[in-house]
Amino acid sequence: MAIFNKPVSNKQGYKQGYQIRALLKTACLSLLQQKLRSLLSILGIVCGIMAVVAVIAIGEGAEQETMRHIKQMGITNIYIRADQLTEEQQQRAKQHHSAGLQNSDRERLRTNPFIRRTAGTRERTRNLTDLPQGLHPQLMECTASYGDILGIQMALGRFISETDTVRHHQVCVLGSQIAADMGRKGQLGQEIRIGEQLSLVVGILARQDGEDGQEELKTKQTKKTEITKVTKVTIQNLNNIIFFPLDTVAGKTEAITTTATTADPLTGQLPLTEILVEVKQADQVKPCAALLRRSLHKAHNGFDDFQLIIPLELLAQARKIQGIFNLVFAIIGAITLFVGGIGIMNIMLANISERIHEIGLRRAVGARPEHILIQFLGEAVLLTLIGGIIGILCGVLLASFLGRLTGWPIGFSLPVLLLPLAISVMTGLFFGIYPARKAAAMDPIQALGSPS
Amino acid sequence: MLISARNINHQYNHGSGCLQVLQGVDLDIEEKDFLAIMGSSGSGKSTLLHILGCLLKPTSGTCFLRGRDILQLQEKELAQLRAETIAHVFQQFHLLPTMTVLENVLLPSLYNSIPPQQAEAEARRAIQQVGLEQRLRHKPNELSGGEMQRVAIARALAVKPDLILADEPTGNLDQDSSQEILTLFREINQQGCTLVMVTHDPEIAGQARSTRYLRNGNLQ
Numbered sequence: 001m002a003i004f005n006k007p008v009s010n011k012q013g014y015k016q017g018y019q020i021r022a023l024l025k026t027a028c029l030s031l032l033q034q035k036l037r038s039l040l041s042i043l044g045i046v047c048g049i050m051a052v053v054a055v056i057a058i059g060e061g062a063e064q065e066t067m068r069h070i071k072q073m074g075i076t077n078i079y080i081r082a083d084q085l086t087e088e089q090q091q092r093a094k095q096h097h098s099a100g101l102q103n104s105d106r107e108r109l110r111t112n113p114f115i116r117r118t119a120g121t122r123e124r125t126r127n128l129t130d131l132p133q134g135l136h137p138q139l140m141e142c143t144a145s146y147g148d149i150l151g152i153q154m155a156l157g158r159f160i161s162e163t164d165t166v167r168h169h170q171v172c173v174l175g176s177q178i179a180a181d182m183g184r185k186g187q188l189g190q191e192i193r194i195g196e197q198l199s200l201v202v203g204i205l206a207r208q209d210g211e212d213g214q215e216e217l218k219t220k221q222t223k224k225t226e227i228t229k230v231t232k233v234t235i236q237n238l239n240n241i242i243f244f245p246l247d248t249v250a251g252k253t254e255a256i257t258t259t260a261t262t263a264d265p266l267t268g269q270l271p272l273t274e275i276l277v278e279v280k281q282a283d284q285v286k287p288c289a290a291l292l293r294r295s296l297h298k299a300h301n302g303f304d305d306f307q308l309i310i311p312l313e314l315l316a317q318a319r320k321i322q323g324i325f326n327l328v329f330a331i332i333g334a335i336t337l338f339v340g341g342i343g344i345m346n347i348m349l350a351n352i353s354e355r356i357h358e359i360g361l362r363r364a365v366g367a368r369p370e371h372i373l374i375q376f377l378g379e380a381v382l383l384t385l386i387g388g389i390i391g392i393l394c395g396v397l398l399a400s401f402l403g404r405l406t407g408w409p410i411g412f413s414l415p416v417l418l419l420p421l422a423i424s425v426m427t428g429l430f431f432g433i434y435p436a437r438k439a440a441a442m443d444p445i446q447a448l449g450s451p452s
Numbered sequence: 453m454l455i456s457a458r459n460i461n462h463q464y465n466h467g468s469g470c471l472q473v474l475q476g477v478d479l480d481i482e483e484k485d486f487l488a489i490m491g492s493s494g495s496g497k498s499t500l501l502h503i504l505g506c507l508l509k510p511t512s513g514t515c516f517l518r519g520r521d522i523l524q525l526q527e528k529e530l531a532q533l534r535a536e537t538i539a540h541v542f543q544q545f546h547l548l549p550t551m552t553v554l555e556n557v558l559l560p561s562l563y564n565s566i567p568p569q570q571a572e573a574e575a576r577r578a579i580q581q582v583g584l585e586q587r588l589r590h591k592p593n594e595l596s597g598g599e600m601q602r603v604a605i606a607r608a609l610a611v612k613p614d615l616i617l618a619d620e621p622t623g624n625l626d627q628d629s630s631q632e633i634l635t636l637f638r639e640i641n642q643q644g645c646t647l648v649m650v651t652h653d654p655e656i657a658g659q660a661r662s663t664r665y666l667r668n669g670n671l672q
Contacts, residue, residue: 019562029551358548361546363531363534366534366563366564368531369527371563444507445507
């Protein structure tokens, strides 16, 4: 029983594990002892974390969706889209001798050293005559390069080729959905009648990712006039399109484009719906877009009947909006967690004054103030951790429920689940430190002798 | 000599002034002694016991435990003394209500250097020594007062201390239970453990080996 040959430190590894287990058990027991009170005290944390998880998941889903759209549009691409003109605007276009977006506009871009390649498309609204009822594919004339720029994958056959456009071949390529809907008629080698003209099916697209129907993305685009106007950017659902070579339409007058019904008085050509420009490098997109805008403005005699859609800019804008959204959300979450944390602090203070004898006793049997600090801090963290886990589960359920109810995409990634967990632990540490320090600083004799 | 305290002075400071409780107390405790300290309530006997138990630092004085001045030690070393060398038995037992008998007895092992398995063996042996081996899994509220105090004694014994300090250990017990506790103390003392007991009851004090009286802040 000699006292001085005992080691001074008791911090052996095995002892720490033993201590942690024992303290964890004490913490669980004390929380279970007051089940209702513990549950009520973590309610604030549960709500806070639930809100955090649900909104992050919805925000993340929206961001993933936006990114997917924009990446599908191509980061190095610039879309020059013809504006839909009102009658008054058409009058003004005539005064300016602007014939809308023309293939000649596209030809002119070829000399631009920043540009790798260009494509032109013309949307047509005239329907096929021999399609089964209820099918409404979109009809689109395009150049061969359209498939290359968008990286279109073929399931069968080939896409529109250069030769098709030059030689005006009567061919067409089907999107996967329309091909499937048309059944036997939608197979390679079949002929599809449009107006008076038969087109040979030479290719069928592989299925593209994304939901059915047209997907619309609302973004804000600042125009030169400094007025912010909302532009609808339509991403074509490639699955429901029938492609034809550009300028091979029978009876050109029957075709209706979205830009104007009148053809160019000089060439007799109909205007294009869209010119797709692929820039060589992403960092050249911005200067290139400015250049395009200037040259088109000049070519259209000062009448801007087109707009530039730049996915890279949309991406930047989407990120900016997402950033604001995240900030607002972080503030709301922080407020909720602050309120929840005060609840935790309150309950820990009540806990400590109820267990004041325990604190005194532990000190009397050899606990150092650090031991008491760790014990009560650990209990606070355990509380918030449980609250965090319940909150995450509820948040996941809430987000899935909202996603199903509204059709919003929901994104769950590891950070969505781990970040709130880390936040709840930090809340426990932050709001638990004051009560724990108070407990640790107690005088053991006063603690033991205080009236129970 | 286990403890040699010289000229211990202690005063409590209140808002309205200070209260001198101990005035130059000298106390020697031999190894394997069983000492009773008597005094009326408020005479400072508990204060003296807290000083000996490293829970309280006196205003002035020296207190040597086997030649080492415990009043000069840091909190960490004091905590180690409380965990391994000096054990307390309280009037109110101070058992943790959520823990079983065994867990209560194991509590000091959280803070001392005895390996966990050995600590559990010691705890079981101590519980057996106080005659509660049938009550290992019981909670304190399922025990009688005498049994609770025996659990508290087992908790003290389990760390194999050199000194057990008992503050009115029978104050909350009936006659029979008190006698059981005192018999147990004598048995523990015969096995070589030094005991210091504070009481105001001469009959209880009479069962110790030696008795000192604390009057007006002085030991006589």
